[in-house]
Amino acid sequence: MSTAAETQTHESTSTNASEMAVSIEGLHKHFGLGERTVKAVAGIDLSIRRGEITALLGPNGAGKTTTLDMLLGLTDPSAGSVAVYGQRPARAAKAGVIAGVLQTGGLLSDLSVRETVEVIASLHGGDALARVPAVLDRTDLAPIARRRISKCSGGEQQRVKFALALVADPDILVLDEPTAGMDVTARRHFWDVMRADADAGRTILFATHYLEEAEQFARRTVVMHRGVIVADAPTAQLRANLGGRTLSADLPAGGADELVLRLERTEGIGDVRIDAGRVSLRAADSDAAASVLLNAGAHDLEIAAPTLETAFTALTED
Numbered sequence: 583m584s585t586a587a588e589t590q591t592h593e594s595t596s597t598n599a600s601e602m603a604v605s606i607e608g609l610h611k612h613f614g615l616g617e618r619t620v621k622a623v624a625g626i627d628l629s630i631r632r633g634e635i636t637a638l639l640g641p642n643g644a645g646k647t648t649t650l651d652m653l654l655g656l657t658d659p660s661a662g663s664v665a666v667y668g669q670r671p672a673r674a675a676k677a678g679v680i681a682g683v684l685q686t687g688g689l690l691s692d693l694s695v696r697e698t699v700e701v702i703a704s705l706h707g708g709d710a711l712a713r714v715p716a717v718l719d720r721t722d723l724a725p726i727a728r729r730r731i732s733k734c735s736g737g738e739q740q741r742v743k744f745a746l747a748l749v750a751d752p753d754i755l756v757l758d759e760p761t762a763g764m765d766v767t768a769r770r771h772f773w774d775v776m777r778a779d780a781d782a783g784r785t786i787l788f789a790t791h792y793l794e795e796a797e798q799f800a801r802r803t804v805v806m807h808r809g810v811i812v813a814d815a816p817t818a819q820l821r822a823n824l825g826g827r828t829l830s831a832d833l834p835a836g837g838a839d840e841l842v843l844r845l846e847r848t849e850g851i852g853d854v855r856i857d858a859g860r861v862s863l864r865a866a867d868s869d870a871a872a873s874v875l876l877n878a879g880a881h882d883l884e885i886a887a888p889t890l891e892t893a894f895t896a897l898t899e900d
Contacts, residue, residue: 601631601632602629602630602631602632602667602668603630603631603632603633603634603666603667603753603754603785604628604629604630604653604664604665604666604754604785604787605629605663605664605665605668606626606627606628606629606649606653606662606663606664606665607627607662607663608625608626608627608661608662608663609623609625609626609627609628609649609652609659609661609662609663609664610623610624610625610659610660610661610662611623611645611648611649611652611657611659611660612660621809622645622648622809623645623648623649623652623659623809624645624808624809624810625662625809625810626645626649626662626806626809626810626811627811628804628811628814630785630787631785632753632783632785633780633783633784633785634785634786634801634802635780635785635786635799635800635801635802636786636787636788636800636801636802636803636804637788637789637790637795637796637799637800637802637803637804637817638650638787638788638789638790638804638806639789639790639793639796639803639804639805639806639890639894640789640805640806640807640898641807641898643808644806644807644808644809644898645806645808645809645810646758646789646806647684647685647686647758647789649806650682650684650756650758650787650789652664652671653666653671653680653756653787654671654675654680654682654684654756655670655671655672655673655674655675666679666680666754667679667753674754678706678710678750678751678752679752679753679754680752680753680754680755680756681746681747681748681750681752681754681755681756682747682755682756682757682758683740683743683744683746683747683755683756683757683758683760684743684758685758685759685762689731689739689742689743690731691730691731691732692730692731692732693730693731694727694728694729694730694731695718695723695726695727695728695729695730695731695734695738695742695745696714696718696727696728698731698742698746699714699717699718699723699742699745699746699749700714702746702749702750703749703750706749706750709751710749710750710751713748713749713751714749717745717748717749718745720745720748720775721741721742721744721745721748721775722741722768722771723738723741723742723745726738735763736762736763737763737764737765737768739763740760740761740762740763740764741764741768741772744760744772752784753784753785754784754785754786754787755776755779755784755785755786755787755788756787756788757786757787757788757789757790758788758789759789759790759791760772760788760790761773761790761792761795769795773795773798773799776799777799788800793889793890793891793894794890796817796890797817797821797889797890800817801816801817802814802815802816802817803815803816803817803820803890805820805894805897805898807897807898812897812898813893813897817890820890820893821888821889821890821892821893822888823893826864826865826866826888826892827864827865827866827868827871827885827886827887827888828862828863828864828885828886828888828892829862829863829864829865829868829871829872829875829883829884829885829886830860830861830862830863830883830884830886831860831861831875831876831880831881831882831883831884832859832860832880832881832882833856833859833860833861833880834878834879834880834881835879838856838861840878841861841874841875841878841879841880842854842856842861844874844878845861845863845871845874845875848870848871848874850865850866850867850870850871851863851864851865851870851871851874852864852865861875861880868885872885
Protein backbone atom coordinates (compact mmCIF):
# COMPACT_ATOMS: atom_id res chain seq x y z
CA MET A 583 0.00 0.00 0.00
CA SER A 584 1.44 3.38 -0.97
CA THR A 585 1.71 6.14 1.59
CA ALA A 586 0.26 9.63 1.15
CA ALA A 587 3.79 10.94 0.57
CA GLU A 588 4.41 8.34 -2.15
CA THR A 589 1.12 9.20 -3.81
CA GLN A 590 1.98 12.90 -3.75
CA THR A 591 5.41 12.21 -5.21
CA HIS A 592 3.90 10.08 -7.99
CA GLU A 593 1.37 12.78 -8.85
CA SER A 594 4.12 15.43 -8.91
CA THR A 595 6.27 13.27 -11.19
CA SER A 596 3.35 12.67 -13.55
CA THR A 597 2.59 16.37 -13.68
CA ASN A 598 6.20 17.22 -14.45
CA ALA A 599 6.31 14.58 -17.19
CA SER A 600 3.13 15.92 -18.78
CA GLU A 601 4.60 19.44 -18.75
CA MET A 602 7.78 18.36 -20.56
CA ALA A 603 7.03 18.50 -24.28
CA VAL A 604 10.51 17.61 -25.55
CA SER A 605 13.29 15.72 -23.77
CA ILE A 606 16.65 15.27 -25.52
CA GLU A 607 19.52 13.54 -23.70
CA GLY A 608 23.06 12.86 -24.92
CA LEU A 609 22.03 13.22 -28.55
CA HIS A 610 24.60 12.37 -31.23
CA LYS A 611 24.30 12.00 -35.00
CA HIS A 612 27.19 10.91 -37.19
CA PHE A 613 27.35 10.54 -40.96
CA GLY A 614 29.94 8.51 -42.85
CA LEU A 615 32.57 6.07 -41.62
CA GLY A 616 36.15 6.18 -40.46
CA GLU A 617 38.12 9.29 -41.30
CA ARG A 618 35.18 10.65 -43.30
CA THR A 619 32.83 10.65 -40.32
CA VAL A 620 30.98 13.92 -39.91
CA LYS A 621 29.69 14.70 -36.41
CA ALA A 622 26.58 16.71 -37.21
CA VAL A 623 25.34 16.60 -33.62
CA ALA A 624 27.99 15.95 -30.99
CA GLY A 625 26.11 15.42 -27.73
CA ILE A 626 23.32 17.77 -26.72
CA ASP A 627 20.83 17.87 -23.86
CA LEU A 628 17.67 19.92 -24.27
CA SER A 629 14.31 20.03 -22.52
CA ILE A 630 11.37 22.14 -23.67
CA ARG A 631 8.31 22.59 -21.50
CA ARG A 632 4.74 22.70 -22.73
CA GLY A 633 3.87 26.08 -24.23
CA GLU A 634 7.46 27.35 -24.56
CA ILE A 635 8.51 29.31 -27.65
CA THR A 636 12.13 28.49 -28.39
CA ALA A 637 14.42 29.73 -31.16
CA LEU A 638 17.23 27.48 -32.35
CA LEU A 639 20.07 29.53 -33.82
CA GLY A 640 23.41 28.67 -35.32
CA PRO A 641 25.50 29.14 -38.47
CA ASN A 642 25.28 26.74 -41.40
CA GLY A 643 26.52 23.32 -40.36
CA ALA A 644 25.78 23.89 -36.67
CA GLY A 645 23.51 20.82 -36.50
CA LYS A 646 20.14 22.58 -36.25
CA THR A 647 18.35 20.80 -39.11
CA THR A 648 19.75 17.40 -38.13
CA THR A 649 18.49 17.92 -34.58
CA LEU A 650 15.02 18.86 -35.83
CA ASP A 651 14.96 15.84 -38.15
CA MET A 652 15.61 13.55 -35.19
CA LEU A 653 12.97 15.34 -33.14
CA LEU A 654 10.42 14.70 -35.90
CA GLY A 655 11.42 11.05 -36.25
CA LEU A 656 12.76 11.52 -39.78
CA THR A 657 16.15 10.09 -38.84
CA ASP A 658 17.42 8.05 -35.89
CA PRO A 659 20.13 9.20 -33.48
CA SER A 660 23.56 7.58 -33.54
CA ALA A 661 23.42 7.77 -29.74
CA GLY A 662 21.27 9.32 -27.06
CA SER A 663 17.51 9.68 -26.84
CA VAL A 664 14.66 11.91 -28.00
CA ALA A 665 11.18 11.86 -26.46
CA VAL A 666 8.04 13.83 -27.33
CA TYR A 667 5.71 13.78 -24.33
CA GLY A 668 7.45 10.54 -23.38
CA GLN A 669 6.89 8.94 -26.79
CA ARG A 670 9.25 8.07 -29.59
CA PRO A 671 9.26 10.90 -32.15
CA ALA A 672 7.96 8.78 -35.04
CA ARG A 673 5.02 7.60 -32.96
CA ALA A 674 4.24 11.14 -31.81
CA ALA A 675 4.35 12.39 -35.40
CA LYS A 676 2.04 9.62 -36.57
CA ALA A 677 -0.43 10.51 -33.82
CA GLY A 678 -0.33 14.20 -34.83
CA VAL A 679 1.22 15.29 -31.53
CA ILE A 680 4.15 16.92 -33.34
CA ALA A 681 4.36 18.37 -36.85
CA GLY A 682 6.94 20.33 -38.79
CA VAL A 683 7.52 22.89 -41.51
CA LEU A 684 10.82 21.94 -43.14
CA GLN A 685 13.14 23.37 -45.77
CA THR A 686 13.42 20.00 -47.46
CA GLY A 687 10.64 17.81 -48.84
CA GLY A 688 8.74 18.46 -52.04
CA LEU A 689 5.05 18.87 -52.80
CA LEU A 690 3.13 17.11 -55.57
CA SER A 691 3.14 19.65 -58.38
CA ASP A 692 -0.04 18.39 -60.12
CA LEU A 693 -2.30 18.81 -57.09
CA SER A 694 -4.02 22.04 -56.15
CA VAL A 695 -3.34 23.78 -52.87
CA ARG A 696 -6.65 22.57 -51.41
CA GLU A 697 -6.15 19.00 -52.65
CA THR A 698 -2.68 18.90 -51.09
CA VAL A 699 -3.98 19.95 -47.68
CA GLU A 700 -6.97 17.58 -47.95
CA VAL A 701 -4.74 14.60 -48.77
CA ILE A 702 -2.64 15.14 -45.65
CA ALA A 703 -5.74 15.86 -43.57
CA SER A 704 -7.27 12.54 -44.65
CA LEU A 705 -4.34 10.74 -43.03
CA HIS A 706 -5.33 12.23 -39.67
CA GLY A 707 -9.06 11.45 -39.82
CA GLY A 708 -12.35 13.30 -39.97
CA ASP A 709 -11.52 16.06 -37.50
CA ALA A 710 -8.53 17.11 -39.60
CA LEU A 711 -10.60 17.14 -42.80
CA ALA A 712 -13.13 19.39 -41.11
CA ARG A 713 -10.32 21.80 -40.23
CA VAL A 714 -9.15 22.27 -43.83
CA PRO A 715 -11.22 25.43 -44.63
CA ALA A 716 -10.13 27.13 -41.40
CA VAL A 717 -6.49 26.18 -41.97
CA LEU A 718 -6.57 27.59 -45.50
CA ASP A 719 -7.92 30.84 -44.09
CA ARG A 720 -5.35 31.03 -41.29
CA THR A 721 -2.45 30.48 -43.69
CA ASP A 722 -3.86 32.97 -46.20
CA LEU A 723 -4.18 30.23 -48.84
CA ALA A 724 -7.95 30.40 -49.40
CA PRO A 725 -7.61 32.88 -52.32
CA ILE A 726 -5.28 30.46 -54.16
CA ALA A 727 -6.86 27.18 -53.00
CA ARG A 728 -7.48 26.05 -56.61
CA ARG A 729 -4.00 26.93 -57.84
CA ARG A 730 -1.74 24.02 -58.73
CA ILE A 731 1.37 23.64 -56.61
CA SER A 732 3.51 23.95 -59.74
CA LYS A 733 2.15 27.48 -60.21
CA CYS A 734 2.86 28.58 -56.63
CA SER A 735 5.85 30.73 -55.73
CA GLY A 736 8.46 29.57 -53.24
CA GLY A 737 6.84 31.60 -50.47
CA GLU A 738 3.38 30.23 -51.31
CA GLN A 739 4.70 26.67 -51.23
CA GLN A 740 6.20 27.39 -47.81
CA ARG A 741 2.76 28.51 -46.64
CA VAL A 742 1.30 25.26 -47.99
CA LYS A 743 3.81 23.33 -45.85
CA PHE A 744 2.69 25.44 -42.90
CA ALA A 745 -0.93 24.48 -43.59
CA LEU A 746 0.05 20.79 -43.73
CA ALA A 747 1.60 21.11 -40.27
CA LEU A 748 -1.43 22.91 -38.81
CA VAL A 749 -4.10 20.61 -40.19
CA ALA A 750 -3.26 17.90 -37.64
CA ASP A 751 -3.65 20.48 -34.83
CA PRO A 752 -0.37 19.36 -33.21
CA ASP A 753 0.66 20.13 -29.65
CA ILE A 754 4.19 20.89 -30.85
CA LEU A 755 5.20 22.78 -34.01
CA VAL A 756 8.77 22.40 -35.30
CA LEU A 757 9.75 25.01 -37.86
CA ASP A 758 12.97 24.94 -39.88
CA GLU A 759 13.49 28.32 -41.56
CA PRO A 760 9.69 28.66 -41.82
CA THR A 761 9.60 32.05 -43.57
CA ALA A 762 12.25 31.31 -46.21
CA GLY A 763 11.02 32.64 -49.54
CA MET A 764 8.19 34.66 -48.02
CA ASP A 765 7.84 38.36 -48.68
CA VAL A 766 7.60 40.85 -45.80
CA THR A 767 3.79 40.80 -45.69
CA ALA A 768 3.63 36.99 -45.66
CA ARG A 769 6.28 36.81 -42.95
CA ARG A 770 4.35 39.25 -40.78
CA HIS A 771 1.12 37.26 -41.23
CA PHE A 772 2.93 34.01 -40.45
CA TRP A 773 4.21 35.31 -37.12
CA ASP A 774 0.82 36.78 -36.24
CA VAL A 775 -0.61 33.26 -36.59
CA MET A 776 2.26 31.82 -34.56
CA ARG A 777 1.74 34.33 -31.76
CA ALA A 778 -1.92 33.37 -31.55
CA ASP A 779 -0.98 29.68 -31.41
CA ALA A 780 1.62 30.32 -28.71
CA ASP A 781 -0.90 32.29 -26.65
CA ALA A 782 -3.23 29.30 -26.93
CA GLY A 783 -0.54 27.06 -25.40
CA ARG A 784 1.06 25.41 -28.41
CA THR A 785 4.76 24.58 -28.02
CA ILE A 786 6.90 26.05 -30.79
CA LEU A 787 10.52 25.32 -31.68
CA PHE A 788 11.90 27.15 -34.69
CA ALA A 789 15.24 27.47 -36.42
CA THR A 790 15.86 30.69 -38.30
CA HIS A 791 18.56 32.79 -39.92
CA TYR A 792 16.49 35.92 -39.32
CA LEU A 793 17.81 37.01 -35.94
CA GLU A 794 15.11 39.67 -35.65
CA GLU A 795 12.50 36.89 -35.72
CA ALA A 796 14.11 35.19 -32.76
CA GLU A 797 14.47 38.51 -30.97
CA GLN A 798 10.84 39.53 -31.48
CA PHE A 799 9.14 36.17 -31.04
CA ALA A 800 11.18 33.67 -29.00
CA ARG A 801 11.09 33.82 -25.22
CA ARG A 802 14.04 31.42 -25.09
CA THR A 803 17.00 31.10 -27.44
CA VAL A 804 19.27 28.08 -27.87
CA VAL A 805 22.48 28.62 -29.86
CA MET A 806 24.23 25.68 -31.55
CA HIS A 807 27.73 25.67 -33.00
CA ARG A 808 29.62 22.71 -34.44
CA GLY A 809 27.09 20.20 -33.18
CA VAL A 810 26.87 21.36 -29.57
CA ILE A 811 24.81 23.87 -27.61
CA VAL A 812 26.90 26.91 -26.69
CA ALA A 813 24.13 28.98 -25.06
CA ASP A 814 20.63 28.41 -23.72
CA ALA A 815 18.87 31.28 -21.96
CA PRO A 816 15.87 33.63 -22.07
CA THR A 817 16.33 35.70 -25.23
CA ALA A 818 16.46 39.04 -23.43
CA GLN A 819 19.02 37.74 -20.93
CA LEU A 820 21.23 36.26 -23.64
CA ARG A 821 21.17 39.53 -25.52
CA ALA A 822 21.97 41.61 -22.43
CA ASN A 823 24.71 39.35 -21.07
CA LEU A 824 26.74 39.04 -24.25
CA GLY A 825 25.87 42.07 -26.30
CA GLY A 826 26.75 45.03 -24.12
CA ARG A 827 25.56 48.50 -25.18
CA THR A 828 26.90 50.44 -28.13
CA LEU A 829 27.66 54.14 -27.71
CA SER A 830 28.61 56.66 -30.35
CA ALA A 831 29.24 60.43 -30.25
CA ASP A 832 30.76 63.26 -32.23
CA LEU A 833 34.37 63.87 -31.23
CA PRO A 834 35.23 67.05 -29.33
CA ALA A 835 37.12 69.76 -31.14
CA GLY A 836 40.68 68.65 -30.50
CA GLY A 837 41.72 66.12 -27.90
CA ALA A 838 40.51 63.04 -29.79
CA ASP A 839 43.69 61.12 -28.99
CA GLU A 840 43.35 61.92 -25.29
CA LEU A 841 39.70 60.82 -25.32
CA VAL A 842 40.60 57.48 -26.87
CA LEU A 843 43.26 56.92 -24.21
CA ARG A 844 40.76 57.70 -21.43
CA LEU A 845 38.23 55.30 -22.95
CA GLU A 846 40.76 52.50 -23.30
CA ARG A 847 41.78 52.93 -19.67
CA THR A 848 38.20 52.73 -18.41
CA GLU A 849 37.20 49.26 -17.25
CA GLY A 850 34.40 47.60 -19.21
CA ILE A 851 34.90 49.63 -22.40
CA GLY A 852 36.11 47.96 -25.58
CA ASP A 853 36.04 47.96 -29.37
CA VAL A 854 36.76 51.72 -29.54
CA ARG A 855 36.68 53.01 -33.11
CA ILE A 856 36.85 56.44 -34.77
CA ASP A 857 35.29 57.06 -38.16
CA ALA A 858 34.20 60.26 -39.92
CA GLY A 859 34.52 62.38 -36.81
CA ARG A 860 32.57 60.02 -34.53
CA VAL A 861 33.77 57.65 -31.87
CA SER A 862 31.96 54.37 -31.26
CA LEU A 863 32.50 51.78 -28.56
CA ARG A 864 30.93 48.92 -26.67
CA ALA A 865 30.47 49.08 -22.91
CA ALA A 866 29.05 46.87 -20.18
CA ASP A 867 28.33 50.00 -18.11
CA SER A 868 26.87 52.52 -20.55
CA ASP A 869 26.43 55.18 -17.84
CA ALA A 870 30.15 55.19 -17.02
CA ALA A 871 31.10 55.28 -20.70
CA ALA A 872 28.66 58.12 -21.39
CA SER A 873 30.15 60.10 -18.49
CA VAL A 874 33.66 59.76 -19.93
CA LEU A 875 32.49 60.90 -23.35
CA LEU A 876 30.48 63.88 -22.15
CA ASN A 877 33.12 65.07 -19.69
CA ALA A 878 35.65 65.03 -22.53
CA GLY A 879 33.44 67.30 -24.63
CA ALA A 880 31.91 64.72 -26.99
CA HIS A 881 28.38 65.53 -28.12
CA ASP A 882 25.36 64.11 -30.00
CA LEU A 883 25.61 60.98 -27.87
CA GLU A 884 23.66 57.89 -28.98
CA ILE A 885 23.22 54.71 -26.93
CA ALA A 886 21.89 51.53 -28.55
CA ALA A 887 20.65 48.50 -26.66
CA PRO A 888 22.40 45.19 -27.34
CA THR A 889 21.01 43.04 -30.11
CA LEU A 890 20.74 39.30 -30.44
CA GLU A 891 23.03 39.56 -33.46
CA THR A 892 25.94 40.78 -31.34
CA ALA A 893 25.41 37.96 -28.85
CA PHE A 894 25.11 35.40 -31.64
CA THR A 895 28.33 36.64 -33.25
CA ALA A 896 30.21 36.51 -29.96
CA LEU A 897 29.09 32.93 -29.32
CA THR A 898 29.79 31.48 -32.75
CA GLU A 899 32.91 33.25 -33.96
CA ASP A 900 36.06 31.15 -33.90
